[in-house]
Amino acid sequence: MKPVRCAIYTRKSSDEGLEQAFNSLDAQREACAAYVLSQASEGWAALPDIYDDGGLSGGTLQRPALQRLLARVDAGEVDIIVVYKVDRLTRSLFDFAKLVERLDAASVSFVSVTQSFNTTTSMGRLTLNMLLSFAQFEREVTAERIRDKIAASKAKGMWMGGNPPIGYAPDGRTLKVVEPEAAQVRAVFERYLQLGNVRQVADALARDRITTPQRINGKGKAYGGCAWSRGQIYKLLSNPIYLGLIEHKGARFKGLHPAIIDADLWEQVQARLAQNLQGHRTGGRASSPSLLAGKVVDDDGRPLIAAHATKRVASVGSTAADAAGGGRVRYRYYVTQEAHRGEVPGMRIPARELEALVIARIQEELADPFSLADKAALSVPPHDVLRLHGDKIAPSRQAIAELIEQVKIASSSIDIVCSGGAIAALLGLPAPEAPTRALLHCEARLTRSGRVVRLVNGKGTSALATPDAALVRLVTKAHRWWDELRKGELDTRTLAMREGVQASYLTRVLRLAFLAPDVIEAMLAGRHGAGATVAELTLGSGVDPAWDAQRRALIGAI
Template sequence: MRIRTYTRISTDEDHQPYSLEAQDQRLGAYIQSQEDWVLTGRYTDRMSGSTLDRPDLQRALADARLRRYDLLLVYRVDRVARSVRGLSQILEELDRAQVVFRSATEPFDTATPAGRMMVQLLGIFAEFERATLIDRVINGMERKAARGGFLGGPVPFGYRVQPKTGLLIVDETERPVVELIFAQYVEKRLGTRSVAKWLNERGHRTRAGRHWSHVTVFNVLRHPVYAGRIAFRGNTYDAMHKPLVNLPTFEAAQRLLDERGEDFSKRRTNNTDYMLSGLVSCARCGNHYVGAAAHGRSARYRYYVCFSRQRYGEHGCQADRLPADELDEAILQTMLATYADESRMARAVADACQRAEEDLPQHRHELATVEAVIAKTERAVERYFAAFEGETLSAKRLAGRVAELDERLNELNTRRQELLDAIDHERWTGPTETDLGDLKETIEEAIRAGTPAQRKALLRMLVASITVESREAIHPVFRLPAEPPVRLMSTMVDPVVQHANRFARIEAFPICLP
């Protein structure tokens, strides 16, 4: 039986109850005690068990789907997941791949119904332990807040942290800027955008050296730390640090913010109202365009604006604003015309297939080399463990050398997965004429009868990029789907982005807005 192990620690190994070395030793001994078990690989993560987005865990699941091993062995169940939901997802995926899951220190495995039930129960206890830890941390932070101590995190502009005490102390170089922000907003009655513009024109910058924006100004005005208060979980407490503004000024700023409705977190937004948000990029500064609106005397005007210009004004970027309705319609019509151009599509398919075919031999050769090095490195790890068990190698030297080899194996396995993914994409042969005809019909249907959400989904599927030089020079690039798109009107599933070939891009004719 082909066995692979999974080990994990959260932070500093020296402060973990189950070090990677201890887990590896126990797993190795357990494997040797079983007949016909052959260790074929190891997976190791140094991350929290609260998330499943761990590199080697995902690699283990990917290898399971490819049937590269028969059993996944862990030291304890909480090494693989600390929540019932996460554990269930992992077990379901392993079960679909017909891979058994077993714990070396807990007498349960998923080869039997009883074992599967007990693994679920262990996951419940792991989740309970994590929740208890979170409660203890929150209670500790609440006690610290009640004493007026700084709770950590980003240090507010205008302060520094005293290393010995952990308390906030005033930064005399930044303090005047904080006082100016409150004075301009409360006394001069400027809005947050006007305050940001006023600061930028006079050369003031944030701690990171960036321009001030209405958001960063708002964050200063809202933060109770400047009034000598510490906020935690809806409560505020008297702080131990020195305030930068008096309480009446701070309270006046809060009333003015509420009256003007400048709390952005409470504003309702409708992302589907801007179909191209996140797809349009600025050729001047590289940032994305975002949706914005303005109210005239008789109507509401929608437009796209470069993020740098919206946040920092013309000091950030001088790119043109683009009328949203006109740009949305121009992109949809250009997309329809591009996919209806049979000769252009045929050239795109041929070029993409040729480039994929040219890379395939090189990637296959590299994959063979990487897998040979992985096998050699895993054999070296086994020899080190054999030397340790034969008492010819000390534990200290074993740990150091195996740690180096494990790091190397992680790099090699990551590269192997990248090559496997690339080879899968390079076997792509392109859509058929029937597929392209269905795609054209889907686009026409979405333009004619689709909802804004359906049109936005279509654009997410087929738009690779839209680069704006000016109103007169907008350059869309579309994706060539690796398989037929599903009907947006029924399922709204998006297979194209997941399976699009990395070579398959179609540059459309530039767009000029009136």
């Protein structure tokens, strides 16, 4: 008889009681093992590996033991998965559908020892789907109850757990003051009033060797004892818990805990924070806002956040807004959380190029209002036909950005989702009775040009005309050297010795003096293709002498 390999999987939503010698996971495993043993005559045998997920919700499949089990399923090392109840495997109907598809592909079934059903029949699947629907409903109702309980408890001023703020320690359902830490909190508030700047407060604390308090979390892990960051100081200065309040979803309630900061000091600090924030918003950064902030996602639906980096450089094509602050250029990006934290994999897209590409694509559609209205499923009344034919619709960049609901970045394209209602308002058309959307598609991809990551369109040219300073200098040098050689007074070897370069390098650069005039104009204007880099032109296969070939290779045109 062919042996049937059975893997036992157990799960518990909370970690309460898991420290006991015989806990819920042990009870589930024992019941499953007894069931497998009862089927020994059918060749069933339990695998020795233990797959326990303690303290993990059934609302997600991202559980370590379950993922290890599924890896063995994919490898063909399991025939049956045995669980105590089906909701131990998952409480989500959507996740269950994915699991069944994956198990079917591996010819693996699963058994619940307390619920009798057969997943190989349509009736069995229907019964299981109904069972899982109730399990998912139970999970969602439980979550609602927990949220309601937290809201009601906070309305009564209770502390509902988590890491207590600096200056406090947990005391049942409230907080007690830790005086040494509380004194440090008051000192931070007072220093901020004196210095008026969070960065200066952080620098002053670092000079005085004042660090965050060392603490132990609920799991016994030590943390703290490091330098104060600006983010920590901002969070401390704006935390209403120091005024004796408990905050929940924007509402504030009188807390059961004592205040550390008196009302007068609190109001002064909040007024100063608001004043600095207002000045920050009206400063140089407001001249180059991230138009698509909160609207960009990657192909998997993960949001990309607006971020920036500031470097002291002098490059051709830097705008006045970028160079504000004395020779410092501000580079804006849209990045995934992984890239923002320095992890991999992650996506980092130049913001100016993405915004230019998206704005240009929508402006292209606005040139044909009827086509755009059709894509947004809008009706055009007869009396608006002539008006739309005669109007020149040229809204500002900000007005165009307000049309956008989402920008989805794929590997070789960008999908722009625009609001039908916003388009109707811009075109002066009746608002749609139901929400509609217009989907605009454009070809684009990320590529590396030298050390710079660029966003290029379907023709391979940059979405934003930004001249490459190094490339411009190289073409200028090629023409200067060719002018020297044309005089007939020097040969290439002598000129290379005078310029302090290798003769082979000089000859490779000289080839750029014979580029087509429109190719050179495109380089000077920043409209060249992604392949037109210093490295490619001097170390690559060389420049084709035919101008048409140069246009195709370097500016994507014939």
